[in-house]
Amino acid sequence: MNYQQAYHLARTNGEEIVPTVCGMCGPGGPGGGCGIYAFVKNGRFTKVAGMDESPVNKGAICAKGHAAPQWVYSADRLTHPLRRIGKKGEGKFEKISWDEAIAHIAEKLRQQKTIYGPESLAILAPAKRSYNDYLKRFLTAHGSPNYGHSGICAMQRAFAFTYTLGDYPRPDYDQSDMIIYWGRQPIYSGPVARPARAFLAAKRRGAKIIAIKPSVEPDVGMADTWIPVRPGTDAALALAMLNVVIGEDLVDHAFIEKWCYGFNRLKVHVRQFTPQWAEKICGVSPDQIKEIAYLYATTPRATIDLGNGVEHSPSSSDAIRAVALLMAVTGHLDRPGANLFIAPPKNAPRDISLKKRYSKALLAKLVGPEFPIAFQPFLEGLSSAYYRIFESVLSEKPYPVRTIIAPGTQPSVSTRGTKQVIAALQKLDFFVVVDVARTADMPYADIVIPVATGYEVNHPFQMVPGWLMATRKVIEPVGEGKSIFQFFLDLGVAMGYGEDFWDGDIETAMDDQLAPLGMDMQGLRLQPTGVNYQQTDHVFEKYAKVFNQSSPRLGFPAYLPQGKVALYNTSFEAAGFSPLPRWHEPPESFSGTPELAQQYPLILADYHTSKNFSASWQRNVPLLREIQSEPVLHIHPNAASTRQIKDGDWIKVKSPHGWLKVKAELYPGIRPDTVMILHGWWQGCKELGIDDYPLLDGGANVNNMYSVDPARAYDPLVTAMTSQTLVQVKKWEVA
Amino acid sequence: MATSGNELLIAFDPEKCTQCAGCQIACKSWRELPFGVQFRRVLNLWTGRYPRVKSTSLSLSCLHCVTPACAAACPEKAIVKRVENGLVEVDSALCIGCRLCAAACLYGVPQFGVNDTMVKCDLCPGLSKNGAAPPCVETCPGEALTLIGISSSEKLLHEEQIIRLLSMHNRSETKEPMCRSF
Numbered sequence: 082m083n084y085q086q087a088y089h090l091a092r093t094n095g096e097e098i099v100p101t102v103c104g105m106c107g108p109g110g111p112g113g114g115c116g117i118y119a120f121v122k123n124g125r126f127t128k129v130a131g132m133d134e135s136p137v138n139k140g141a142i143c144a145k146g147h148a149a150p151q152w153v154y155s156a157d158r159l160t161h162p163l164r165r166i167g168k169k170g171e172g173k174f175e176k177i178s179w180d181e182a183i184a185h186i187a188e189k190l191r192q193q194k195t196i197y198g199p200e201s202l203a204i205l206a207p208a209k210r211s212y213n214d215y216l217k218r219f220l221t222a223h224g225s226p227n228y229g230h231s232g233i234c235a236m237q238r239a240f241a242f243t244y245t246l247g248d249y250p251r252p253d254y255d256q257s258d259m260i261i262y263w264g265r266q267p268i269y270s271g272p273v274a275r276p277a278r279a280f281l282a283a284k285r286r287g288a289k290i291i292a293i294k295p296s297v298e299p300d301v302g303m304a305d306t307w308i309p310v311r312p313g314t315d316a317a318l319a320l321a322m323l324n325v326v327i328g329e330d331l332v333d334h335a336f337i338e339k340w341c342y343g344f345n346r347l348k349v350h351v352r353q354f355t356p357q358w359a360e361k362i363c364g365v366s367p368d369q370i371k372e373i374a375y376l377y378a379t380t381p382r383a384t385i386d387l388g389n390g391v392e393h394s395p396s397s398s399d400a401i402r403a404v405a406l407l408m409a410v411t412g413h414l415d416r417p418g419a420n421l422f423i424a425p426p427k428n429a430p431r432d433i434s435l436k437k438r439y440s441k442a443l444l445a446k447l448v449g450p451e452f453p454i455a456f457q458p459f460l461e462g463l464s465s466a467y468y469r470i471f472e473s474v475l476s477e478k479p480y481p482v483r484t485i486i487a488p489g490t491q492p493s494v495s496t497r498g499t500k501q502v503i504a505a506l507q508k509l510d511f512f513v514v515v516d517v518a519r520t521a522d523m524p525y526a527d528i529v530i531p532v533a534t535g536y537e538v539n540h541p542f543q544m545v546p547g548w549l550m551a552t553r554k555v556i557e558p559v560g561e562g563k564s565i566f567q568f569f570l571d572l573g574v575a576m577g578y579g580e581d582f583w584d585g586d587i588e589t590a591m592d593d594q595l596a597p598l599g600m601d602m603q604g605l606r607l608q609p610t611g612v613n614y615q616q617t618d619h620v621f622e623k624y625a626k627v628f629n630q631s632s633p634r635l636g637f638p639a640y641l642p643q644g645k646v647a648l649y650n651t652s653f654e655a656a657g658f659s660p661l662p663r664w665h666e667p668p669e670s671f672s673g674t675p676e677l678a679q680q681y682p683l684i685l686a687d688y689h690t691s692k693n694f695s696a697s698w699q700r701n702v703p704l705l706r707e708i709q710s711e712p713v714l715h716i717h718p719n720a721a722s723t724r725q726i727k728d729g730d731w732i733k734v735k736s737p738h739g740w741l742k743v744k745a746e747l748y749p750g751i752r753p754d755t756v757m758i759l760h761g762w763w764q765g766c767k768e769l770g771i772d773d774y775p776l777l778d779g780g781a782n783v784n785n786m787y788s789v790d791p792a793r794a795y796d797p798l799v800t801a802m803t804s805q806t807l808v809q810v811k812k813w814e815v816a
Numbered sequence: 817m818a819t820s821g822n823e824l825l826i827a828f829d830p831e832k833c834t835q836c837a838g839c840q841i842a843c844k845s846w847r848e849l850p851f852g853v854q855f856r857r858v859l860n861l862w863t864g865r866y867p868r869v870k871s872t873s874l875s876l877s878c879l880h881c882v883t884p885a886c887a888a889a890c891p892e893k894a895i896v897k898r899v900e901n902g903l904v905e906v907d908s909a910l911c912i913g914c915r916l917c918a919a920a921c922l923y924g925v926p927q928f929g930v931n932d933t934m935v936k937c938d939l940c941p942g943l944s945k946n947g948a949a950p951p952c953v954e955t956c957p958g959e960a961l962t963l964i965g966i967s968s969s970e971k972l973l974h975e976e977q978i979i980r981l982l983s984m985h986n987r988s989e990t991k992e993p994m995c996r997s998f
Contacts, residue, residue: 086948094942128845131955141957144841268834274957277834281958284831299835299860302871309867692837704841707851717866749862750869769851 082140083133084609087118096122100132100609101553102543104535105145105152106208106695114543115142115274116610119149119536119555126150126536126556131274134610136548138274144693148704149536153559156767157519157701159531160560169507172524179561179571182528187575189511189527190223193483199224200446201483203470206230206461207490208696211541215569216488217434217462222578226439226447227482231496232466232800237392239460240452240799241401245647247627247640250408250420252384254279257418259376259383263293263404264315264390267300269690289380291373293318294390295686296715296757297750308373309752312686313394313667313805314363319403320664321359322374323351326411331378333412340624341409342641343649343660350661362664362672364752378411382418389689395793397801399662402650406662409646415622422627426546428614430594435581436462439635448473448482451800455656458633466800468496468789474505488515488565489532493522493776494697494763497802498789500739500777515568518701521763521776531562538564540591542605550611551602566590658798665796668788669737669807671754677737681807683720684752685736687760687783697761703768710771712762712781714741715748716810720756724810731813734758736806739785740778742813756810758783821967823902824939825880826953827974830981832960833873835860839952839961840875846943846951853927855937856952861984874981875961877937877952878925880904881975882968886934889920894934902971908933922979939963 082090084100091098103115116135120128129149131142162182167173177185193201202225204216217228230236242249252260260283267276284290284303292304293315301307310318326332327348337344356367377383385408391400413419436458444457449469452459471492473482485492492502506512506525514526517534537558543550563571566587573582583589592601605612629644631637641647654660666673671684689696693705700706714734716726726732728747733740734756743758751757762781765773774780787806788794794803835858843849843856856877863870880897884904887895894910895917897903911933918926918934929935940950944963948954953961966974 082948082954086946089946090943090948130951138957140954142838142842142955143957144837147838147841147845147955150845268836277836277957281832281834297869297871299833299871299873302860302873303831303834307867307869692835693841703851704844707844707854708837708840719866749864749866750871751866753866 082118082130084118087130091120094122096120096127099553099555101555102535102550103129103142103146103149104552105149105699114545114548114550115146116550117142117146121555124556126153132610135550136613137545141274144705144708145695145699148699148702151702151704152518152699153534153536153556155518155701157764158559159516159518159529159562161531162561163526163529165527170524174529179563182530183571183575186513186528186572190484190576193510194223197480197483198446200227200448200480201225202486203227203229203448203465203482203484204486204488205467205470205490205492206464207488208234210489211543212488212565212569213461214432214434215566218581219569219573219578221435221438221443222573222581223576224443226443226463227465227470228461228463229467229470230451230461230464232451232468232802233392233804234389235392236451236459236461236464237397237796237799237801238387238401240456241398242405243460243632243640244456244652245402245405245650246409246414247630247646248422250405250414251423252386253418253421254283254384257283257288257382257384259289259291259380261291261293261373261377261383261385262300262304263385263387265294265386265388266298266690267386268298269692270389289376295752295755296748301750306373308365308369311362311364311671311752312684312755312757313396313670313803315391315394316396316400316403316662317354317359317362317664318365318370319400319407320351320354320662321356321370322377322407323347323403323410324354325356325371325374326378326407327351329375331375332410336412337410340628340645341648342643342645343647344410347406347410347648347661354664364754377407377413383413384418384420392801393686393804394667394801395796395803396665396667397796398798399664402662406648409648415624415627417621421619422623424617424620426614427617428598430542430544431597433590433594434462436633439463441635444635448479453656453658453798456634458635460633462633467492468498468502468802469800471496471498471502471505472791474509475501483509484511484513485509486513486515487520487522488568489517491521491697494761494782494784497784497787497794497804499782499785501789503776515565518698519764521697530568531560532565532568533558533562539606540564540566540587540602542591542595542602547614547616548611549598549600549605549614551605551608553606653798667803667805668790668793670805674807677807681736681809683808683810684755684805685734685783685786685808686755686757686805688757689760691759694759694761697763700762700764701766701768703766706766706769706771710769712743712758712774713746714743714810715751715757716745717751717753718747718749719753720810721745721747724812726810726812733811733813734786734808735811736786736808738788738806741781741783741786742779743781756808760784760804821965821970822900823880823882823966823968823971825902825964825966825971825974826877826937826939826950827962827964828875828978829960830872830874832958833858833875834958835873836957838955838957842951842955843877843937846940850930853929853935855927855935861981863984872981872984874978875952876923876978878904879923879971879975879978880939882971885920885922886917886926889916891916901965903939905938906934906936908935923982
C-alpha cells in the first residue's frame with residue numbers, strides 16, 4: 082500500500098505507522114532493502130505492509146517480512162549481554178552490562194594483539210548485510226586481514242567471472258527470448274519482488290525458460306524445460322555444452338576474433354568433454370545437452386542467470402568459467418537480451434572499509450585465503466575462508482586464530498564440517514556471539530552481545546540501485562541491546578581506535594557515509610519513502626572498457642592482461658592453476674567413488690534458500706514454522722517405495738561423515754537418485770513447544786554430512802566447499 | 817476477467833503465483849490467527865512423472881460460492897450468502913461448531929478457532945478501505961490474487977477452475993488429499 086493508505090488505515094484502527102526498511106534478511110539491516118510500513122499499536126509492533134513507493138518491492142512483502150513482529154518479540158530474543166560461567170558448551174551464563182561486555186572483549190583483544198599479533202582475531206562475515214563494512218573496518222584498524230567470508234556465496238561467481246570476462250555479467254531479463262536459470266532460485270533468494278517479477282514478466286512475454294537444477298521448485302514448475310542435473314556436476318554439463326557449441330561451430334567468430342584470447346587452445350581442450358562423457362557425471366542425456374547448447378547458441382537474445390547452486394563444489398570455478406566462456410564464444414555479452422555489463426551506479430555512499438590501508442604485509446597474514454594470495458584483495462577486500470579459520474584453530478597452521486567474533490552468523494550450522502567446527506570452538510581461546518536471538522553456537526561463547534533489530538534503532542540507511550532510504554525506529558528496543566553498528570563503534574573506541582570509529586557516534590558515522598550523496602541522516606529521515614535516483618540508460622557492447630577494467634589487487638592491475646576475454650587464462654596459469662576449465666570430482670560421487678556408491682546409493686545436497694527462513698535463523702518464529710514445522714528430506718516416490726518409506730515417515734539419512742534423523746517428504750519433482758534437505762535446521766520454537774535438534778549426529782543439520790577433506794572438498798581457486806555427498810536412507814526403526 | 821458484477825471474489829491466477837507464501841502469512845498476521853488456523857493456504861500441486869513432472873501453484877481461500885455448500889449443510893442456519901455482494905458470512909453466535917460445513921466444503925475452507933466456531937476468509941472488509949486491497953492481495957509480488965466483482969456465471973467458472981486444480985492435487989502420487997476427493 083502507499084503512504085496515504087497506510088496512514089489512514091492505521092488511524093482508523095488507532096495505530097501509527099513507521100515507514101522503514103524490512104529487517105528480516107539479516108540482523109541489524111539486511112542487504113535487500115524492501116520498503117515497509119510498520120504498524121504500531123500502544124507502543125507494540127503489530128503488523129507489516131509492503132511499501133508501494135519502494136522500487137525494490139513495490140508494495141509486495143514476503144512471508145518472513147510479515148512475520149517480523151513475532152521475531153522481534155520472540156522468546157529466543159537476546160536481551161542482556163552475557164558472560165559464560167559454566168564450561169564451554171554447557172550454556173551457563175551470567176548477565177553483565179553492555180559496558181562491561183565491551184571492556185571485557187577489548188581487554189582480551191589487546192592482550193592477544195600484544196602476544197600473538199592482531200591477525201589472531203578473525204571476524205566471521207554473515208551473508209552480505211548493511212553492516213559488513215563495519216566488520217572490515219574494525220579488522221583493518223586492528224591490523225588483521227581475517228574477514229571470514231563463507232567461500233560459497235556470490236564472490237565465487239564474481240571471481241571466476243571477473244578474471245574471465247572483466248566483470249560479472251547480469252542477465253537482461255527484460256529483453257531476453259530465452260532465460261536459463263542455472264542453479265538459481267529466482268523466487269526466494271533475496272528480496273521477493275524484483276527477480277520474481279522479472280521471471281513472471283519474461284514468462285508472460287513468451288520467453289523460453291529453462292531451469293537447470295536437481296529438483297523442481299516453483300520456478301521450475303513454470304519453466305518450459307527442466308534439466309535435472311546431479312548436484313555438484315554443473316562444470317561437466319557446461320563443459321559438454323562448450324564441446325557442442327564449438328564442435329558444431331555455433332560460435333560468433335567475429336566476436337572471438339576481436340575480443341577473445343586463446344580460442345584455438347580452448348577448441349582443442351573441449352574436444353574431450355563430449356555429451357556422452359558428461360552424461361555419466363551429471364546424469365543429463367546427451368540429447369538434452371545438445372538441445373540446450375544449440376538453443377542457447379542460436380537464440381540471439383539468450384541469457385544465463387547463474388545462481389548460488391554452482392558455488393558448492395570443488396569444480397565450482399570450472400563451472401562458472403565454462404559458463405562465462407559459453408557466453409563469450411556465442412557472443413552473448415553486453416548485447417540486448419544477453420548478459421550485460423552493468424555500469425556501477427553514479428551515486429554511491431562512501432566506502433568505509435579502510436581498503437586504502439591494505440598492504441603486502443597485511444595480505445601475507447591471511448590465515449586461510451578465500452582466493453589465492455596472488456588474487457587478493459578481491460571485490461569485498463581481503464578475506465579468509467570462513468571454514469579455514471576454524472581449520473587453523475585445530476591445525477595451528479599457518480597459525481591458530483585466537484578470537485572469533487560471530488556477528489549474525491552461526492558457524493556450527495552455516496559452514497561445513499560441524500564436528501570440526503565444534504571441536505574448534507571447544508579449543509578456541511575466545512568466542513564472541515553477536516546476534517538478535519539465541520544462536521546454535523551460543524553455548525560455546527565467552528561473551529554474548531544482544532543486538533537490537535532494525536526495527537528498534539534509527540540506522541542505518543539502505544542504498545540499493547535507484548533508492549536511498551532511512552531505517553526508522555519502530556519501537557523501543559525490547560532489551561538492553563544496541564545495534565550491531567554501535568557494537569563495533571563502541572568496541573573500536575574501547576580499543577583506542579576512536580578516531581577511526583567516529584568517536585563512537587553512530588549519527589556521525591552514517592553522515593560520513595552519506596556525504597558523497599549530498600545527504601545526511603536527518604535530511605533523509607524527512608523523506609518518508611526515501612529518495613529515488615534516476616538510473617542511467619544502458620550502453621551496450623562496452624568491450625574495450627570492460628575488458629580493460631582494473632582488479633582490486635594491490636596496485637590495481639587489470640583483470641584481463643590481454644584486454645580480451647580470457648578463454649585461455651594466463652593469470653591463473655602464472656599462479657599455478659589450470660588456464661582452462663576442467664572437471665574435478667566431488668569428494669563422494671557416483672562417477673568419482675563408485676565403490677562408495679554401493680553402500681551409499683543416493684546423492685545428498687541441500688537447499689540454501691527457502692520462502693520462510695533466512696539460512697539457519699527464524700525457525701523460532703511461529704508464523705514461519707507453521708509453513709514448515711519439521712525438517713524434511715525430499716525423496717522421489719520410487720526411491721522411497723523401494724525402502725518402504727511413506728510420506729511423513731521419520732527416516733535415518735547416513736553419509737560417510739554423519740547422520741540425520743528427519744522426516745521424508747515424497748517429492749515427485751526430484752531426480753530419483755538424489756535427495757535434498759533445507760540447510761540450517763537446529764532451532765526449536767518455544768512458543769510452539771518444539772525443542773532444538775542436536776547439532777551433530779541424530780539432528781537435522783545437513784552440514785554435519787559433508788566431507789571437509791582439505792585435499793578434496795575445496796575448489797582450489799575459489800574455496801567453494803562441497804555441499805554434496807552420498808547417503809543411504811532408511812526408515813527410522815524405534816528401538 | 818470482467819470486473820463488474822456483485823459477486824465479490826479474490827480471484828487466483830496460477831500463472832502468476834510463485835508460491836512465496838506471502839499471502840498466507842500476511843493473512844495470518846493481519847487477522848491475528850492462532851497456530852493451525854489458516855484462512856488462506858498455498859499449495860503445490862504435482863502432475864506427471866519424472867522427468868516430465870510439473871508443479872502448479874494454488875493459493876486458496878473461501879471463494880464465497882454462488883451456491884455455498886457450507887450454508888446448505890449448516891443445521892443452525894449460521895451461514896448466509898449476502899445478495900448485495902455475494903459474501904458468505906458466518907454468525908458465530910449461532911454456530912455450534914458441528915463441522916458439517918467443513919465436511920460439505922469442497923475446498924477445505926472452514927477453520928475452527930479458539931471458540932471452536934467456524935471462521936474463514938471474509939475478504940477483510942475492515943482492511944480494504946482507502947483503496948487498499950486485502951493484505952493477501954496487497955502483498956502478492958506477481959498479482960496472482962485480485963479482488964474483483966463478477967457475475968454469478970463468471971464466478972461459477974472460477975469455482976470450476978479451482979476444482980480442476982484441486983483434482984490434480986488429489987490425484988498426485990504423494991499426498992493425502994488436503995481437500996475432499998472428487
